[in-house]
Amino acid sequence: MPQAEGLNPFADDVCAGPFGVEENRSVPGLNGDILGQLTTTIDERQSTAGRAGGQPLLLLTAPRAGYGKTHLLGRLAAAANGQVVLVPLAFRLEDTIGISAVAVRGLESMARAEASREGWTKLREACAGVCAILVRRLIENGTLPCANPEQALRVLGGDPVEVFDASGNARLIGEWVRRFEGQLRKPMTEQAMKRVPAIPAALESWVNAMLNHALDGGMSHVAVLRMLAADESNEGPVTWLRLLGLWRPVVLLVDHLDAYYRNPEAGLRIASLLLDMSEMDGVHVVLSLNQDVWQATFGHHLPSAMEDRLTASQMLLRGIGESEAVTLLRLRLQHAGIVAGKAREFTMFLDVKRYFLGRPLGSVSARTFLRHAAKQWDFFQQTLASPPAPPALIPQPPAAEGPGTLPLLTDEVPENLDGDAEAADENSIFDSTTTAQMKLMAEGLAEPTPALPQQNEVPLPLPPQNEAPQPKGAPLLTPPPVRLNGNGNHPPLPRAAVTGTAAASEAGETSAQFSPSSAGAFENLREMLGKLRQPSAPHAAAAESSNGTHDVAERLAEVMDATATPAVLAAVAAPAVPPALPAPTFTKPAPAASGPPPLPGTVAAPNAERDALLGRYEALRLQMAAEAVSLPLDFTKLADLIRLAGKRFPLVRFSEHELPGMTGRYAVCWSLQGLEIVFGLANFADGSYWRTLAGFAAGRLAELNLDAQASGLKVPKLKITTFKTDREQQSWAILQHSTAFPEVLRENVDAIHLDTQNVAALYAMQRIIKESEAGSLQATPAQVMSALARELDFFWKRVTRAG
Numbered sequence: 001m002p003q004a005e006g007l008n009p010f011a012d013d014v015c016a017g018p019f020g021v022e023e024n025r026s027v028p029g030l031n032g033d034i035l036g037q038l039t040t041t042i043d044e045r046q047s048t049a050g051r052a053g054g055q056p057l058l059l060l061t062a063p064r065a066g067y068g069k070t071h072l073l074g075r076l077a078a079a080a081n082g083q084v085v086l087v088p089l090a091f092r093l094e095d096t097i098g099i100s101a102v103a104v105r106g107l108e109s110m111a112r113a114e115a116s117r118e119g120w121t122k123l124r125e126a127c128a129g130v131c132a133i134l135v136r137r138l139i140e141n142g143t144l145p146c147a148n149p150e151q152a153l154r155v156l157g158g159d160p161v162e163v164f165d166a167s168g169n170a171r172l173i174g175e176w177v178r179r180f181e182g183q184l185r186k187p188m189t190e191q192a193m194k195r196v197p198a199i200p201a202a203l204e205s206w207v208n209a210m211l212n213h214a215l216d217g218g219m220s221h222v223a224v225l226r227m228l229a230a231d232e233s234n235e236g237p238v239t240w241l242r243l244l245g246l247w248r249p250v251v252l253l254v255d256h257l258d259a260y261y262r263n264p265e266a267g268l269r270i271a272s273l274l275l276d277m278s279e280m281d282g283v284h285v286v287l288s289l290n291q292d293v294w295q296a297t298f299g300h301h302l303p304s305a306m307e308d309r310l311t312a313s314q315m316l317l318r319g320i321g322e323s324e325a326v327t328l329l330r331l332r333l334q335h336a337g338i339v340a341g342k343a344r345e346f347t348m349f350l351d352v353k354r355y356f357l358g359r360p361l362g363s364v365s366a367r368t369f370l371r372h373a374a375k376q377w378d379f380f381q382q383t384l385a386s387p388p389a390p391p392a393l394i395p396q397p398p399a400a401e402g403p404g405t406l407p408l409l410t411d412e413v414p415e416n417l418d419g420d421a422e423a424a425d426e427n428s429i430f431d432s433t434t435t436a437q438m439k440l441m442a443e444g445l446a447e448p449t450p451a452l453p454q455q456n457e458v459p460l461p462l463p464p465q466n467e468a469p470q471p472k473g474a475p476l477l478t479p480p481p482v483r484l485n486g487n488g489n490h491p492p493l494p495r496a497a498v499t500g501t502a503a504a505s506e507a508g509e510t511s512a513q514f515s516p517s518s519a520g521a522f523e524n525l526r527e528m529l530g531k532l533r534q535p536s537a538p539h540a541a542a543a544e545s546s547n548g549t550h551d552v553a554e555r556l557a558e559v560m561d562a563t564a565t566p567a568v569l570a571a572v573a574a575p576a577v578p579p580a581l582p583a584p585t586f587t588k589p590a591p592a593a594s595g596p597p598p599l600p601g602t603v604a605a606p607n608a609e610r611d612a613l614l615g616r617y618e619a620l621r622l623q624m625a626a627e628a629v630s631l632p633l634d635f636t637k638l639a640d641l642i643r644l645a646g647k648r649f650p651l652v653r654f655s656e657h658e659l660p661g662m663t664g665r666y667a668v669c670w671s672l673q674g675l676e677i678v679f680g681l682a683n684f685a686d687g688s689y690w691r692t693l694a695g696f697a698a699g700r701l702a703e704l705n706l707d708a709q710a711s712g713l714k715v716p717k718l719k720i721t722t723f724k725t726d727r728e729q730q731s732w733a734i735l736q737h738s739t740a741f742p743e744v745l746r747e748n749v750d751a752i753h754l755d756t757q758n759v760a761a762l763y764a765m766q767r768i769i770k771e772s773e774a775g776s777l778q779a780t781p782a783q784v785m786s787a788l789a790r791e792l793d794f795f796w797k798r799v800t801r802a803g
Helices: 032-047 069-079 099-112 122-140 149-156 160-164 171-179 181-195 200-216 219-229 236-247 264-277 291-297 304-310 322-335 340-350 352-356 366-385 432-442 518-532 549-562 566-572 607-630 635-648 687-711 726-736 756-773 781-799
Strands: 058-062 085-089 250-254 283-290 313-316 653-658 666-672 675-679 717-724 749-753
Touching: 032 058, 032 069, 032 313, 058 069, 058 291, 069 085, 069 283, 085 099, 085 122, 085 236, 099 122, 099 219, 099 236, 099 264, 122 149, 122 160, 122 171, 122 181, 122 200, 122 219, 122 236, 149 160, 149 171, 160 171, 160 200, 171 181, 171 200, 181 200, 181 236, 200 219, 200 236, 219 236, 236 250, 250 264, 264 283, 264 291, 264 304, 283 291, 291 687, 322 340, 322 352, 322 366, 340 352, 340 366, 366 607, 607 756, 607 781, 635 653, 635 666, 635 756, 635 781, 666 687, 675 687, 687 717, 717 726, 726 749, 756 781
Parallel strands: 058 283, 058 313, 085 250, 250 283, 675 717, 717 749
Antiparallel strands: 653 666, 666 675
C-alpha cells in the first residue's frame, strides 16, 4: 500500500521483528548467500533429526548494528513459511536466564505477531497446528472413526487456520471438533503422551489450553499458556517446545542481546543455555549478534570448548554494495507510490555511485544508506518547495555593452575585452531543477583568497581617493588580478568563480561596483562544479609553461621546503598584498618547534582550480554533516587521512608497524622533532586491540629511552593519540579506567574530542582525496592537500601538540 503523502520513503530503517518481512520488498542480492546457507542447513538438519549429539547452534554476526540481522531472520521466516515454527526470543534484563525465560518470552512474541488471517496470531496458529496433528493421528490409528479418512487427513495436514477459523475453507472439521471437544480431549492427550515425555497431568493441561486457544483465541487463554510455560517444576518450558515440535520443527531465533553488553557472566549463562537447547530433538537455535557484543560479552570470555561450539557454524553479514543500494532505493520509492518522473529526479539527486566512491567494499550498512537517503530526501523536498528566486536577484545580460563595462563571464571569454561579447544564457548550462539545487547549496559561500601570492600579476588601479569609503564591517572586495603571459598580452580568462566585485578593462578603467548576492554565489558554484565534472586531464598550469607562473611556483615550493615554519606558511597563505605595498619576501627563520605545516613541496593550484576544489570540499562537508551527527566515528576514514598526511608532510617521518598477534592490523606512527605519536584507530570496545597497541607503545618508549642514552640526546616525548565524539564518550571512559593501559602510559594518552563540524570536515577531506585518487577530479592528491590543508589547521595543530 502506498505511503501517505508527505512521508519520507526512507524513514523506516529499523526492523522491529522477524514476522511481517515481505520478500518482494527485500533486496534479493543482499546477503542472499547467507539466507541460502541458513535454509539449507535447517533443511538438512530436519532430515537428520534424532541423531545422537544434537544439532550445532547457528551463529549469525554483523560488524555492527544496521547490517540487517533481524531483517534476514524475517526473510528466513518468509522462506520457511509452512515448514518450521519460528519462535523469536529477546531476553529482558529483569529475566533470570533459564529455559523458563526462553519459553515465556518466545510465547509472548508469538502472541504479539499477527498471522495472515485477521484475528489470528502466530501463537494461535501454532496451537491450532498442534491440535490438528493430534486429531490426524487419531484418524490414522483408527481411534477416531471417519467417513472419508483420506480427505480428512489431507485437510488436517494443510493450513490449520482453514480448519479452526469460522470462515475457513475446511471449517466443517473445525466445527465438528468444537461439538465433540469434550470427548476428544482425553484421546488427544493420550496421543501426545506417546510422543512427548512429560508429566501426564501437566501434559493434559497443555493440550486443553492449546485446544481452547485454537478454537476461541483471546488473551485469557494466552495467560493460561504463559503460566504453564513458566512452571519449571512441571517441566512446562520443555513440554511447550516439544509440543510445538509435534507440528513442525522449532527454530529458536535469539536476537537483541545488546542490553548484556560487557556482561560476561550473562554471556556465559546464555551460551550454556542455548547450547543445551540445541541438543533437544526438533529444536534449532539461531543466535544473532553484533560483533561488539560478541567481543565484549561472549568471545574470549567463554571457555575455549564452548566458544568453539558456538562458532562451529558461524555466518558473517556484510554491507550493501552499489547495485544493491540502487535496488533498495527503487523498491522504497515504488512502495511509497512516488511517480516515475520524481523518482528519477531523486535518484539523480542522490547519486548512489558517488556515495559509494572510495568506501571499502561491504562497509556500508543498509541502515546507514537508508538514513543518508532519508536526509537527502528531506533536502530534495525542500528544494522542490522553495520559491524561485526573484528576477531582480538574477543578473541579466546588458542589451549593449559600453566601453566601461566588462562582459559577462562565459565558458570561453575572448581576449579582446573591449569587443562586443554576447552574454551567456544561464539556462543553456543547467536545467531548472539543477539550478534550484545549486542555488540552495551556494548560499553562504564566500570568495576564497588565493592560496599563494602570484607573480606576473598586475593589480587593477585602486578606486579614486575621493570615493566614499566602505562602511565598517563590510567585506573587502578585491578586484581579480590580471595575469600577463610571456608576450605581455592578456591570455584567455580561465573558468573561475567570480563574486560581485568591481572590475576594470585592460586600459585600467574601473566600472561601477555592485554588491554580492546569492545569485553570484550560485554562479561561483556552478563554475566550480562544471570544471570538476570534466574528465581528468593535465592541468592548464602545466600546459602553459611558457609563462613564468609554473617556474615561479616551483621556486617558491623549494623555498617552502627549506623554510617550512608556521610564520612563513602564514605569510604564504595570506590574501594577496594590496598594490600599494611591496611584494612579500621570504627569509629563512628558525626551524619549526612542532607541528606539520600545510603541505609544501607541490606546485600551488591556480585560483580557478583551488576555487573548484574548495567548492567541492564545502559541498562534501555539508553532505557529511548528516553522517557525522547520526553515526559513530569512522576510524577507517581517519586512518586514511592520517596516512596520507603523514606521507606528504616534510617534517613528519611516517611509519606503520604490524601489531604482534593481530595480522593485518597496524600501529600508525608520526615522528617529529622531539615527539613521537602512536595513533589508536579502533573502536573502544575492541579491548584486545588496545591492549596490544599499549604494549607496542610501551616497547617503543623503552626503545626511545635506550636510543637517547646511547646518543646523549633528550628523550623524545611519546603519546598515544586517539579520537572521540560525544557518542563514544561513555565507551572511552570505560576503556580509560580498564587495565588496557599500563600505569606508565596513562599520562601519555591523548584522546582528542571532535565535534560534528570537525568530523564532517575530516570526512570531506578524506572523500575528496579519494575522488582525486580515483581520477574523478582534475587534481592529484598532492595538489588537493596543497590547496586545502589549511582547512584542517585545527586538526593538525591539535594532533601535534606535545602537552
